Amino acid sequence: MQQSKHMPIALAALAYAVFLFSPSVLNDGDTWLHIAVGRWILEHGTVPVTDAFSYTFAGAPWRAQEWLSELLMALAWRLDGVDGVLILYGAAVALTVWLLARHLQTWFPPLLAVIVTIYASLCGAGSALARPHLLAVPALELWVAGLALARTRERPPSPWLLPVMTLWANLHGSFVFGLLLVVPFGLEAVFATKTPDWHAARSWALFLAAGIAASMLTPYGWHSLVMPFHLMRLQHLTAISEWQSPDFNMIQPAEIALFALLLACLLHGRRISLFRLLILLGMLHMSLQHVRHFLVAGIVLPLALAEPLSRGGVRGDAFGAPVAIHGAVGRNRLPGLAGLGLLALVTVLRLGTAAVPHDGPMSPLSALQHVPAALRTKPVLNDCMFGSFMIYEGFRPFVDGRAELYRDKFIELIIDIDRPDSAVLQRTLASRDIAWTILSPSNPASAVMDMVPGWKRLYADEYAIIYVRGTPTS
Structure with missing residues (x-):
């Protein structure tokens, strides 16, 4: 079977196409927050150091760790709205897939590299x-491949x-993990021989x-380095879905990948150094602890374990064209040409099919449009998952x-x-002079609001219920 170095291009184009037309990529409300923060940066010509978006913490110290990602999102949004943001992220996904497939060819045959x-x-x-962690993934791949x-x-x-590290640090806080990875690779280099x-x-x-x-070359300096550690210290972090453990009641792709890895080790008897095993165990721990780390593990583990699992090593170049270990790379350019054609086609289709915010579990668009003008600037109690979209729509x-x-x-x-x-809810409504609330119908607090004296429903749909104090003003 003829193998081609152009297969990674076709694979990257396919990933790009899937991302551009996958409805789930906008299923996180924080997408809208990051666009709003990016717009603020464009309007003010600086990065925020205090909160300018909520009313409860207005003026409190807050730094936009992902400021560069947010700026890029805002620029893409200005160019072509939500479609521009989708194309930006689709390009990041395609670049990551292409880089990973090409770098894995340093140790694996092209077809196996594509499968991995x-x-x-x-x-x-x-x-x-469509959140900053995905814009930082190409930097993650380049960094780990380089190590x-x-x-x-x-x-x-x-x-x-x-x-690459400087870029990563300005895109997303996960750069700290990249710095930590230097330690096991470096220790392996030190103890690779009989004497250190x-x-x-x-x-x-x-x-x-x-x-x-290099990681401190950001608008926030050394604060960028410590902010991720402050986040990890929060006791209630697991209340956020992406910081929860994965659900293995259903088969996970990562589970299949882990079994395939164990099978390869057992069948071929490959010897893996202690330090690469520590990377493996560390990634397994992180992935079992927080579901969001599956993405990181999917990039780190193939690159970290490729050499010991391959039949031999090759002197590759992290920024050049990797060389396959087995067999000659095919000369058939058809997969690459087809991939480039697919890239162009789906970009045109995406631009011709305007994506706009619509009602959803994270984006109560219709409900917010029914908020009277007199209430828009008054204190609100909102469902947490609505907050980011509210900021995007101009609410505090x-x-x-x-x-x-x-x-x-x-x-x-x-x-x-x-x-x-109920007591905490009613005390909050009174002490903070809340004028209206917007809650999900599935939020148990909605049932309590129906019984709070002096409050009535203004609007309700399948995604949100608005309650107002007294008689609403039109």
Whole structure:
């Protein structure tokens, strides 16, 4: 069977097409928040250092960790609305798939590299949302590939990886994980021989120090480095769905990938170094703890384990064309040409099929359109999952998805209200002078609102119910 180096192009085009027309990619309300923050950055010519979007924490210290992703989203939105945002993210997905498939050819035959890339993509399918973590995934792939190829070539990592770290740090807070990965790869380099290689230790240590310095080249400086750790310390983080453990009542793509990995190790008896095993165990722990880490594991593990699982190594180039280990790369350009044609076709189709915000579980568009003008600027109690879309629509919500802003005490208040605790709910309505509420019909607090004296329903549909205090003003 003829194999082609152009297959990654076709695979990337397919991933691009699937993303562009998948309804689920806009199923996270934070997409709208990030667009709104990006618009604010464009309007003010600076990045926020205090909250300018809620009324409950207005003026409180808050930094937009993903400011560059949000700026790119706002620019794409200005160019072509939601379609522009989808194309931006589709391009990031396609680039990641292409990079991963090409880099894996350093150790695997082209067809096997494509198969592994498909499995890796399926592992991250649940996190395929138009949010900053997806714009940072190409940087993640480049960084991990650079570390793995440095070990294959028995050299320190290339200095060209440092700009990748700076870019990553401005796109998303997950860059901290990239810095941590330097440690096991570096230790493997030090202890790869019978006696410790102290020259390698010095080289990898200097690279780590340079990487840390590169990660602080953001508008927030050293704060960018500590913000992810502050987020992870929140006690109520698991109240957010993406920070919960995965549900294995149904077969997960990551489960199949793990079984395939174990099968490959057992059948071929490959020897994996202690430090790569630590990466494997660390990724398994993170993925079992938080479902959002399936995406990261799908990229990190293939690159980290490719060399020990392959029949031999090849001196690859992280920024050039990887070389296949087995067989000659086919000369058939048809998959690549077909992929480029598909890229052009689906882009035209996406631009010709305007995507606009519509009613959904995270976007109560119709309900917000029924809010009287006199109430729009008054204090509101809202369902947390509505908050980000409300900011996008110009409202100042009670709460939204920024756990790092609201912190544990306030999140605990939201949990009590949603439980529902009628006394806490009514006390909040009175103490904060709430003029109206917008809640999901599935929120237990909605049933309590029907019984609170002096409150009545103004509007209801399948996604949201609006209650107002007294007689609503038209």
